[in-house]
Amino acid sequence: MSDHGSFFQRDRSWHPPALTPQYKTSVLRSPRYPLLSLENTISEMTGPVFGHDVIGPLDNDLIRNYAKTGDPIGQRIIVYGRVLDENARPVPGALLEFWQANAGGRYRHKKETYLAAIDPNFGGCGRAITDQEGRYSFRTIKPGAYPWPNGVNDWRPAHIHFSVFGHAFAQRLITQMYFEGDPMIWQCPIVSTIPDKAAVEQLIAALDRNNTIHMDALAYKFDIVLRGRRSTLFENRMEGN
């Protein structure tokens, strides 16, 4: 096997380093040895594929998928975007899983101790698979900011967590989406694990007034970029590449 089809090396200066003392939990959970660089083998260039059949009709509707007695409280929003690779090609068939706090900033989780109320109609999880152009969308309510035990007065900005499966295990990614205009983004010890301001900005979804739903929901656009793969310039292209 040549370099053909292997993934561009991850830019570790664009990602957060393992050890980020301002985010205290990272201190004991960060490897001290350097990572061992390994050119992709087939073990990394392959990965699980999920069919559209795993997705239920309400999986991408967090307003409805846990509702018991009515709609959840909060600002209704649409989040949409595309999953692309570093070559700017769409990634079809990517499984996205997302989770978030409710409008008050409270997660539905037994270890959660924040006193904001649980919303009986909001579960806080959803998923979607991208179409042929790499597009996805879901409907939810805007999550609230919440305090967390790190410094004595640290708050997370409003955010939605994303887990993304591309076509290969090497592309596996978990990240978070933030909201345009939120001043708390720049005060967050977890956001600031990312060293480069432009990299942080890549995680801030843009408010899109053109795609709001009239008298219903605001829209935010959030594109996600997964690692791209090499194609050997003087050979036939690999399938799907």
Next chain:
Amino acid sequence: MVQKLGHLKESPSQTAGPYVHIGTTPNWVEITGVWKDDLGLVLVSPDTKGERIIVKGRIFDGSGTPLKDALIEIWQADAKGLYNSPQERRGRADPHFVGWGRQPVDGATGEFRFETIKPGRVPFRDGRAMAPHITFWIVARGINTGLHTRMYFGDEEAANAECPVLARIEHKIRLSTLVAPRTEENGLPTYTFDIRLQGENETVFFDI
């Protein structure tokens, strides 16, 4: 100024946080009725070909405390060494084995336990056979970018000795961090793969 290459940047990683299970294994944290089954909990069906094995272990932080909130994913070849993936060009993998598993570690003990099959050998880039292995991906609160490692099998000494990936490890004393010893439990071969994020015997993690 020069021309622009036009590549996009990969979206930067952020920690999975303490509530990763809400989005990945909601039923496991009692968010039921959204979707029926958590993905990845079961790897093997009665039709799956290959030797049944148990892979278990814990993840320890730099103080030696087991993580109770981590999520582990594994990815492996089938019994013949084929991946169930569209990128697999060498043949068709066992249709009864996806080869991907996902599990939260136990909230009380920190243990994980996968019931799977022993994978076959797959080739390195130059065609030499790698020793049988299972790829691990670990996320948790406090881990900013998911960690990749590999579990090798303690009873594959000859294959391990010639594995081109294991040969890359300069500090031979660290090799043992990737090799899970084999025992028997309830008649099943059981491999214990303890992962140490930091400190003495820190596991080898890969930049793949």
